Amino acid sequence: MATKYHARIYVTLRSSVLDPAGTAVESGLKQMGxxxxxxxxxxxxIEMQLTANNEDEAKQHLDEMCDRLLANTVIENYCFELSELATV
Structure with missing residues (x-):
C-alpha cells in the first residue's frame, strides 16, 4: 500500500562557489547596523508531498528529482528531510 510523505529539500551553493546574492545581503545587513x-x-x-510504496523508494525518487531538476549538482549541494504524513 502506498504511503504519503512530506519532503523538505534544502539546496545550497557549494562552499567553493561565490555567492554574490549572499554577499549583497551581508553588506546590506551590516549597513543596517x-x-x-x-x-x-x-x-x-522546497516542500513537496509525494506518494511511494515505502520510505526507501521515496528517498530514491527525491534523490533523482534533486539530481535531475531541483539542484545543479555541479555548483549546488542538497539534502532533504522526509516524514510520513498521518493518514485519516
Missing amino acids: YTEVESVRIGKY
Missing part, C-alpha cells in the same frame, strides 16, 4: 553578521549564503527551500 547588524555588525555581528559574519557570513551569508543564499539557497533554496
